[in-house]
Amino acid sequence: MKNPLAKILPAVLVLAPSLLDASILRISPDSTSRLANEVEGNYTTSHIYIDEVAADSVPITIFFDPQAINIETCEVYTNLNRRDRAQLDADGDGIEDGIKPVNGSLIPAGNDNHYFKAYTMAGVSGGYQLTLDANKTGAYRLTVRYRFNGEPAGTWHYYNDEFVGGNFKRDHCLVVSPKKARDIILYEVNPLSILAEGTLPSQRGTFADLANGLGPGHAPRFSMDYVKSLGANTLWFQPIHPNGIDGRQIDPDTSQPFEVGSPYAVKNFFEVMPLMAKSFTPGGTPASNDTPAGRAQALTEFQSFSASADAAGVDVMLDAPFNHTSYDTELAALGQTLFGNGGTTAASEMRNTEARFFARANAYDMRASGSGNIALAPDRNDFGKFADTYEVYYGRYAALVSGSTNGFQSESDWFDYSIGSEASSGDGNAHFDAITQKVWRYFAEYTLHWLTQSGYPANPTGASLDSTAGVDSLRADFGQGLPPQCWEYIINKTRTRKWNFTFMAESLDGGAVTYRSARHFDILNENIVFPLHAAQNTTDFRNIYENRRNAYGQALVLLNTSSHDEDHYQDPWHALVRYAANSSIDGVPLIFPGQELGLSGAVVPPGDTQAGITPFGYDRYEVNFGKPIPHFKKYNSLMPLWLKTTPGDPSYNYGLSQLAKVYEGIGQARKFSKALKSSNRYFLNLNDNSPHGQIFSVAKFQTRNAAPNNSDVVLSFVNLDRNATPATIGTNKFNVNIDTDANGMNDFGIKPGRTYNVKNIAAYLGTDPTRRDTFLIPGGISGSDLLSQGLFISLNRVPTTDGAWATAPYEAQYLKLYDVTPPPAPAAPSPSLALFGTVIGNQVTFTWIPASDPEGGISGYRIQIGTTPGGTDLLDAQKSLTTQSITAPYGTTLYARVSQINAAGIPGLYSTASAAITILDPAADHDGDGQSNAAEHTAGTDPRSST
Template sequence: MAYSPWIGNLKVNGRSGNYGTVKLLLDETTGGATPQLQVTVEIAAQGIPPEGFEVELFSNLNRRDFVKTHEPLAESGGDTSYWMPYRMSYQGNSFDNLVFAHSLPVAKCGAYRITARYRAAGSDAWWWHNDFSPWPDRPLQRDCAVVVSPGKAARACLYEANALTVEALAGGSYENRSTLDDFLSTHDFDGFNPFQLTYITGELGFNTLWLMPVFPNTQWRWDRQNWTWAPNDSPGSPYSSRDYWSINRWLADNAAADRALELFQTLFREAGDAELDIFIDLAFNHAGRDVIYGAGAVDLSFCILQEAENWIREHRPSWCTRGTAFVDGHSVPYYREAAHSDFECAVWAPADRLNEHIWDDANVDWFFGDYSALGPKPGRASDYFGNPVTHWDPKGNAEDERDLFYTDLAADSDTEKLWQYFGYILPYWIEKSGGKLAGIRADFAQGLPNQLWEYIVNRTRKARWDFVFLAEVLDPDVIQYRLNRVFDVLTTKDHHLYRMNGVRMTELFHSLEAESTLFGGDALVMHNGSSHDEVDNDDKWAMMARYAVIAAMYGCPMVFMGQPLGLADKLPFRDSWANMYKAWTEHIPEREAVGRMYLRINQARAATPELREPNRYFLGLVGGGFHEEIFSVARWRRENEERDAVTLVFVNLNVSWGNAGTFRLPDNIRLSGRYQARNLVADDARRALWPEPRDADDIYQNGVYVVFTLANEVQYLKLEPV
């Protein structure tokens, strides 16, 4: 019988590697123990002995410093190659299959992939893991993703701010806008200074500032009613950039671009002194109609200095997605093609979603190539007027998980140049910030192929190894999972739960467990109740309590600038010159008390390692079931051979009155000896809460009694050995 080749059952650290994702944290500067990846794969040998095969693991792990847009297979394996083969050794048999293994150290943060291949001894023909299905009639196998994130990503607590709004004066006009000097302690010129970096760090305890986009935004907007262009200066959306390579002049007190850059750089210097990381917000999927080449294109020799102000859609339309044509009354999509002229460029973005979104000021949709995940979500396509249309694309759709890239990234192709253009943006701003730019929040991150994100991540990490990538992905699970294979942190889709007065423990439990099931327990998720996109809850105490829930979980807790002040409005930054003047100047006696609670929660999280690690157990009552009005979770980490370090988090979800309950600890949390409890967020965090220390057996048998005398009360109970 003829030999039938097959390679499969790829496993990484014991887990399935077929379209799997491994998430690791690493600090490249500590010199501690290096994580290892143990990779195994099986071959259907059909009686051929192990020495009859040559088996290789194939990966770009640790090779970020040699990142390329594309590397031909023949160029892999060299000293400066991006992809490397590693010989795998025979380990034994799994039923009738031969098992081969190889161990790789994890030494550099980056976004990587792993696959495997084999050939018969003496043959030149390789058979790849991705050529076969795991079972008949199943999709072909795919790479395993390995996301190695900087350890500080798990410590980030984010405060989001709009620099034009956060300290704008009353009046709501361009003249009343706030500017970057309003963030500074030494350069605030208008005499109104309730907000600055020390407010974020010292009064609230956040360690990361997320700045909404700071680049010049487009001055054009598509008027759908009149099929024409309209001005976009009121102030317009910052998520449609005009120039990726300069700071919006509106962010300077004198409205000068050079001054805006100077203040931007001063901001990073002061943030460094305050031990505050800064993330910038960027939309890479789309830009404004008038987006220009900018300084980066000059650096990359894509244009000369005299052409830096040229509109890209006019001078290099092949970087833009082709739009639509109307044929027999139907809209024909060309989203898998590059435009050939300014006239052909798509009028709005994202062009491939076929009117699921129409962002009127996003009038350039970048053409990053043709790949399987382009296209509308199934069942969501419509024509320009919103009428549903039947759409089927044999190449794929937004939920396609084959991870195929159809475009040839040949050297000097237009697509390769566009990838290089976007791969240079973050290193450029790392340099301009004096090396201090710490991360990005990627708007509509699903609008780029994963292969491009991998290039951007690794290209950026050549400039700063601990740069953090946060993705906004609010689409279905398969799309979220795909982006999790590249990004350090993803946003939750369930942010509405964390601003609901009536949210219950079961809802929070199911949401958090569903995220863990989808992404894996080691994935970092940013949780939030408010943002620039969300209508808030004006009950500042309830929002503080919801923040206490998310700060107690593994991931990245986040607030929008108005949340600690009790603002219910997301602030209409696009269509008006919004301001927070009233929120800052009104006499609100509770404001300082609410701020102190954010500070205590963030300080407790920073000082308590188990709150920043994955282990968790949602606590039920001694009598069974959840207390629906009390969020309850145990967080622990291995302390020594006998016991774990344990913090129990309880948050009263009731916004009107107190609560009480007795909660049972599971046996798999190891307690030994006697314990006392203290509340890490209390007025007196050192005060013992129990009249006498309790034995571990007593805690297991009788549980932990918690009483809340106040609505929205928070208790982070540290169990301390006596």
């Protein structure tokens, strides 16, 4: 980032070659000091999670050794926490600084006016060091610069000047995500099909149906409550916008354009498709199905749905392909402002108004010169084109493909800010003028527009609002197809408005492509579906998850077994098995609509799609790259599966209908457990140090070494063979005696002198709603036995009879660990304001001091008050406070005792009973000495004794 106004050229190397080859930049996230596992800054990424409402602040320590002497000063140069300045223009050049940053060499240390800021580092042994705090979500960059003694002010040598391994060193990226990103459990939705009752236009689903549900008498049961019953908390919508008409693909069944068209060929990014409105009456042609009045109706219904989702606590993720548009995409109101003229309107087509919005055919690093030479999307040469879409031009950058096959894998990370000649390409001819800069602004307004339309506050000050209103996330279709710098601008501009908005990138290649997306996105929609097809045993699954951790660090991976572009498993239980394993791992689990009902495709593990298999679940399918997928370019419905899981229907299948109950158990556990969502994990082996081949096993914990009652610990086990009943054999149980940091403490907080038990928080509840709340180890197990002997596990197969679901159901075992050691007894309760064993008035307040039990914790107390020691005739109740008042008749003598309840709900022994306490009437004279009971109490004399 020596000069962010221009692409760095190799000529830079000749400036000071002896100084530009050996500097060290190390990053230690979440630490105020250097860590043993600190990472080199060159093209690496730190993922950090914060809650701005809670005022979270996460330290990041930066160490730099320039490998040179005679240094005057070293500075960190970054835009960390400065998202709100992406849309400002500090240098007055008329361009937002997030689009075209100011030359960093012109910004002195401490200057707070710009998108980027320089911070002076302190000299330490071996180099220079600085700790900064991440306290605002966003997509940021960081590098270091230094100056030698005697060099003029403004002269800087940047870490990025160094040429190593065929590339200049590149920025370290800081992705500061909202903590809620870790909590997301997705359910993908197409509004037209999820509640459709057939394939006629009049039977389509709509936003009004989504908001209210169809109600009794209808087979489709989808509703917000249905979503929440599955544990899901976020709906991912395929694009909801009007679909393109010109260029629409042809339906082979009718030889006419598809009746709905592809949602990924967007005609207007700022409107809602009329067909999604219940109040809209479809016409007989694509044009009659897209009218201004219909768009207005659809927007109103979308807004009502959005409010309903907010009220239900269900988030909304929109999906949009910023990389490409339909042929006939419209300016929209924003486009009319940015690109239009006196002869155009918001409904005018972009290609006929400003063709430079698009890339040029056969030259993706140039702009189209007219509607006749616009490039089809995408810019890739290694597979086909999206035949109904045009490629949007964002500028010239390292990974843009033009004339090569592998350019998309480039990790050079440069962006060319030059303009040059419209007729030329290559260095210095990036065409990054006002037109292309407006393209960035156009798409950056997308999220802001839909936040407004869905009811999120304007938030002009960029405050960290505690608001659940409005859309919550964006899935970026073909997100890899934009420059990283553009995504950073879009993300930071959005987060200035809504700090906890999340972003998911479709970046299906894996490798260098998805790694690039991980440098700015929270969630990665990559290619995990294919290794999941092949996975057959525990080692296979571990490798899938470890490979992604090693590749993307703490970035969240979409844990999907399928999607709208992919085939499904022939056996729906194979999808469930993988969902169960996925849901035990940090990331974002996904349910595809119908998966929980028994959707069946042509995938047969360990292979992918197999020929000759007929899919089942939807009314209509199409073949996509040789795979049968539910059709979304035509009216479609899930009625075959809704009916098959509806009691009383002739096609009803009881066993299949239990599939959803298993999904519910898994999803509810995931939603409930902080450990399951945490990135802290350890794959459990048997005592002989081998994995169990057919039981996937992982320990998840919220905080290493913490007591289980104080910090969530879940030992997760999944049967990978739906036709078998695997179990540990003899003494070869699962080893939980793990101390990875060698500090002498068990990672999961297990201690020899305590007693433990487990509950299956993912239990199948279809026939018994109490199963999730039952301790599974009779009498518990001592910590010493658990550490020395291990944990016995036995898992059920998928039942072959209906009755077996009540006795031996298939389920994931997410075993939440509890410390069930009975807590010690507190001290005896003490009555307040008591004197000589009496209180004045008809109310007594007892207080007590809790017993110390740091391992077990305290969830409450059992207080008993009676007229005899240990009696309960006056009160026997569970309380959360250490005080209890009781009213009784005058003259009553009473006693109290208390038992402590630990955080696992286990009660301890009762305290000794309190001393007897008698309630006296303040106006009476109990001892007949002429003084009232109240007067004697005030005087400090015994009201029951006249002497």
